[in-house]
Amino acid sequence: MSYEHVNTSLAAGFGLGRAEGHSTAIPAIASRWRALIGFIVARYGLVLGFLAFWQLSSTVGWVNPAVFPPLDVILSALWSGLASGALLDDIAISLQRSGIAFAAAVAIGIPLGLFMGQVRFVEQALDPILQLFRQTSALALYPVFILMLGLGETSKVFVIFWATLFPILLSTIGGVKEVDNKLVEMARTYGAGPLTVFRRVVLPASVPAIFVGLRLSATTALLLLIAAEMIGANKGIGFQVMNAQYNFQIPLMFAAILLLALLGLAANALLVLAQRNLCRWSQPNA
Amino acid sequence: MSASQNLRRGEVAIRHLSKSYRLNGTPLPVLRDINLNIRSGETLAIVGASGSGKTTLLRVLAGLEDPDAGEVLIDGKRTRGVGTDRAVIFQEPRLLPWLTVLDNVGFGLETQGLFRGAARERARRYVQLVGLQQFEGAYPRQLSGGMAQRVGIARALAVQPEILLLDEPLGALDAMTKISMQQELARIWRDEDVTTVLVTHDLEEAIYLADRILILPREKGGEPRLIEIGLPRPRDRSAPEFVRHREGLLHLFGLH
Numbered sequence: 001m002s003y004e005h006v007n008t009s010l011a012a013g014f015g016l017g018r019a020e021g022h023s024t025a026i027p028a029i030a031s032r033w034r035a036l037i038g039f040i041v042a043r044y045g046l047v048l049g050f051l052a053f054w055q056l057s058s059t060v061g062w063v064n065p066a067v068f069p070p071l072d073v074i075l076s077a078l079w080s081g082l083a084s085g086a087l088l089d090d091i092a093i094s095l096q097r098s099g100i101a102f103a104a105a106v107a108i109g110i111p112l113g114l115f116m117g118q119v120r121f122v123e124q125a126l127d128p129i130l131q132l133f134r135q136t137s138a139l140a141l142y143p144v145f146i147l148m149l150g151l152g153e154t155s156k157v158f159v160i161f162w163a164t165l166f167p168i169l170l171s172t173i174g175g176v177k178e179v180d181n182k183l184v185e186m187a188r189t190y191g192a193g194p195l196t197v198f199r200r201v202v203l204p205a206s207v208p209a210i211f212v213g214l215r216l217s218a219t220t221a222l223l224l225l226i227a228a229e230m231i232g233a234n235k236g237i238g239f240q241v242m243n244a245q246y247n248f249q250i251p252l253m254f255a256a257i258l259l260l261a262l263l264g265l266a267a268n269a270l271l272v273l274a275q276r277n278l279c280r281w282s283q284p285n286a
Numbered sequence: 287m288s289a290s291q292n293l294r295r296g297e298v299a300i301r302h303l304s305k306s307y308r309l310n311g312t313p314l315p316v317l318r319d320i321n322l323n324i325r326s327g328e329t330l331a332i333v334g335a336s337g338s339g340k341t342t343l344l345r346v347l348a349g350l351e352d353p354d355a356g357e358v359l360i361d362g363k364r365t366r367g368v369g370t371d372r373a374v375i376f377q378e379p380r381l382l383p384w385l386t387v388l389d390n391v392g393f394g395l396e397t398q399g400l401f402r403g404a405a406r407e408r409a410r411r412y413v414q415l416v417g418l419q420q421f422e423g424a425y426p427r428q429l430s431g432g433m434a435q436r437v438g439i440a441r442a443l444a445v446q447p448e449i450l451l452l453d454e455p456l457g458a459l460d461a462m463t464k465i466s467m468q469q470e471l472a473r474i475w476r477d478e479d480v481t482t483v484l485v486t487h488d489l490e491e492a493i494y495l496a497d498r499i500l501i502l503p504r505e506k507g508g509e510p511r512l513i514e515i516g517l518p519r520p521r522d523r524s525a526p527e528f529v530r531h532r533e534g535l536l537h538l539f540g541l542h
Contacts, residue, residue, distance in 0.1 A: 182376070182378065182380050183380055183382060185350060185380075186374075186376065186380040187393075187397065188350075188368055189348060189349075189350065189368050189372070189373065189374045190370070190373070190393060190394035190397045190398065190445065191368070191369075191370040191394075191397050191398050192397040196397055200382070200393070200397070201382065204382070204384045205384075207384075279384070280425075281383050281384040281385075281425045281426075281427070282383065282384075282427075
């Protein structure tokens, strides 16, 4: 009996979308618009307010427009940079540097983390040195990498790789170590060997933790990219930020900064999307 | 359901089984020289106070733990570790959260190498058997405790084991769900002719479901006792014979 009741209440939850269609059309559309506007205000109200305040204080002269140019000036600098192709080269080289480094960190960090998380003694042997490396700032090591690899692309990619490797590696190890042993035991009673247990239990259970590492790493990759491009580069978005400031092209400087922020948002959005698709089971509203 | 009716498989013999744990370096005996035959197709309940070793006995039967001495024979063959002739239903459903209800039920079939299509068909049958056909595509987090445990039961039945081992399977459910699940288990076992060992701390559950009840002693010197429940099914919890069994058991535990 109690189960029938659970049945219907869950089914009602599933049918929520359909139930809305029953109300009359016009009030439904109006209330949907109101809900949408309410959502936008609640979610992005502060950002929009901040941007409006920037535009206003710069045009009215509350702040020095030479240091904080109005947003329309920044946007037009961004547009002309993109339209002339000058900024496109910078974007391409920056994406290439951070992309290669990130891909290498993923390719090494995830398999190594899966292995280390499973084999207790390997993890115990490697953990102290990993902690030491992780706590050493990648930026502090950048001069060492330059000495080792020269001032070219290799040292730039390597410093980003170095900084992005650890979040991925450590999250993956953590994910594997936290796999519920009761699930592993259950799988074993159904005749699952070590490989099947890994493939069907350990790996899927670690995916959410791995994504935490990936998102942390993506942020770190952009951070290190800019730092690396500010030292000894003649191309790249980070270089543009510094260069525009030297030449007092302040709108261009802000345009490059804005570009970086957008890149970060895009990278994060991509990862969130991938996570949603891979971990549909853990989403509250899947 | 299967051809096992004339073969009468799923006979368990426990011989001189002993097991002790180490507690701060000193061995703590849990099971001492257990001898028992479990008949093919019967339901044996194991009851006992906490610490009497009933879960340990089940885990040894499952092959999840090795005995210190003695052996377990299934159909005359000595068991070694886990085996696909046995399926375990744990107190927690232990479902894989990233699989749907249907895929969870098919999990055991897949690990045992059944083809995907055939496994799905059989899994679907067992999802139906526990009444969850509407929830085939749901994920475990969308299920209530009772529904999740049904999925665990269907997963175990789907591999059509010779022996079904249940470790307090309804212990975590609320009283009402528990009773309806007991009725459902009784119904399922009427159709599936499988040897069943049920560990429980619920005496009424044991009387309701079991053919025989093994009572593990509280004191380590005591002897295990076997009680035959000869009541017809479906059983009536308020029948005088039922009540008499319950009072007898309570008396054995010194609770009357």
